[in-house]
Amino acid sequence: MKRFFGALLIGLVSLAEIAEANTIRIKDLVEFDGVRGNDLVGYGLVVGLDGTGDGIRNSPFTEEIMSNILERLGVNVTGEQFRPKNVAAVFVTGVLPPFSRAGSKIDVTVSAIGDAKSLLGGTLVMTPLTAPDGEIYAVAQGTIIAGGISASGDGAEVVQGVPTAGVIPSGARVEREVDFNFSKLQSIRLALREPDFTTAQRVEDAINRKFGRGVSRMLDAGTVLLDIKSTRTASPAHALGIVENLTVTPERKARVVVDQRSGTVVLGEDVRISRVAVSQGNLTLRIEEKPMVVQPNPFAEGQTVIVPRTRAGIEEEPGIGLAEVDGGTSLSEVISGLNALGVSPRDMIDILKSIKAAGALHAEFVVR
Template sequence: MPIAVGATPVRIKDLADFDGVRGNDLVGYGLVVGLDGTGDGMRNAPFTEEMLAGLLERLGVNVTDDALRSKNVAAVVVTATLPPFARSGSRIDVGVSTIGDAKSLLGGTLVMTPLKAADGNIYAVAQGSIIAGGVSIAGEASRVVEGVPTGGSIPVGARVEREVEFDFAEVRNIRIALRNADFTTATRIEDAINREFARRLAVTQDSGTVLVEFALLGDVNPARVVGRIENLLIEPEDRAKVVVDHKAGTIVMGDRVRISKVAVSQGNLTLKVSEAPLVSQPNPFADGETFSVPRTSVEVREEAGIGFAQVDDSASLSDLVGGLNALGVRPRDMIDILKSIHAAGALHADLIVQ
């Protein structure tokens, strides 16, 4: 299938995932030591106290509850992702986040922490110095925090101890799962694969899945076949969307957005009410009372609007944005206009408001 002029071809590996080729989430619960007085308060975080006592006992140190008053220890949750086909002994990155009332993880070291998957088995063990992404400075009366010092990471901080059993060489077929389901994109992937191998290997099952059979290729290495497939170039298709972030005043629109013929009018009305009370006092040594006399000022101001502006039939993204910018419409006003155009049925796209 020829690629349209001006379209940007994309690799299949950037549009879809291969069934079975996936990572696995890992999680663990551990201790960070070596903090500069920014750790958990033992009385406010009893789980930290219990875990620290258990760690010291395993190391042969007998302690009592009264002896644990350290502010240099914090309880943390450790997270990581086990990559596909990770082998025993390979290293992976981990993230560390506090769960108690610790103020910062700067300068801390994670003590050996086992990481488990959803099946309850341990697949990796994490340990190492934490790189925190913030700064916390506190005084007697105030505290300044930049970033998030209660979270950090340990690059290559975990070692894989158990492998996920999956023999890719024995796979006889594989499913390609599109990240954005679309029938047009799925059929283009099917056509590109069949054209590359000159036979009907791929079949579109639905808008998000393409099945590839290796049997028609004879005795082949599935990894080499997938390597050829994932680098094929196709032109992806997607629904026209307009994404609006009303809080930040951000608008993102795809180039397939179209607007039907519609007239737009926009203006602003500002009502300002202010109070400036007057105080009335009697003359000196006179027999009288002091009164407060209310005084209200009301101001109504209507800013100049854009009047009625007509958007032609099937206007493109550049036409719409260029026209509104030429009329001096501000970003937040443009968001309201887009909502109104969508409500009128003239915006031919999915309007996503965040």
């Protein structure tokens, strides 16, 4: 009897661990309305390149921005012609995180827009970053860490990675804060990243259960409204600090995702296949051209001609015959049934398409 209860206890603990592993924090499932980043962009100049910059003749905008920067520094270059190869015009992009304060730093990405070959070793000159409203929110400057390298000679060139783009960690300093009074919010919406009525209902139930009263309400499949005042917390920040760490078990649509370029197939946990028979084979068409040169006899009249010679053939492999795939009630059974066909991943993609067309694949089929 003791052994029985011991085994039962172990089984219950294992089930509890599995259930706990399937729960996800609310902060990983939703976006809080108003708590978002803001995209920034700027147009600047990179200097200090080792002869891999823009060709001024092909990129006149590089000369223009370089002249503007020098004139702001008190250097008069009006009417001068210069053709440096160590500068490049770039776009600088970044994201201003929510609640960023003046003086904090953010990462930026630098990308060449001219015919520069590499930004490796370059330094970005002070570049203002603006938001869609036209206001300057940050200023970027610093040494670029390029993500690739290139080498070339007279007869060959080698490029690894993308040397015309790079990043500057903590390369921009925030100069202006976004005007948003978060502490005055009376309610806030939780937007699900994957809208689903069941998941939204579970989020609502988890929040109400935590506070012991109805402080949240599901509006639709993708939105849950949280009443900050009803939570009786000190501020909206305190309320969200409690809510975001609550865990729920999300529901997912049955989905099959196929990447035709790499031959990758991903099946969701809820994918099901009805009982179906599958036959698959390969058909190969071969055409070979072997032209033959025909010349006249020595000292005879005539001319040399090329006579076309074509060989065409069709080869058909026997394939797998007609194989039966039993209806799968779990993901492991579906995988076992498909693996029994013994085909390559790319052939599996075609088989899954055909099974979907036959109405036996009960899942959303996504092709990328």
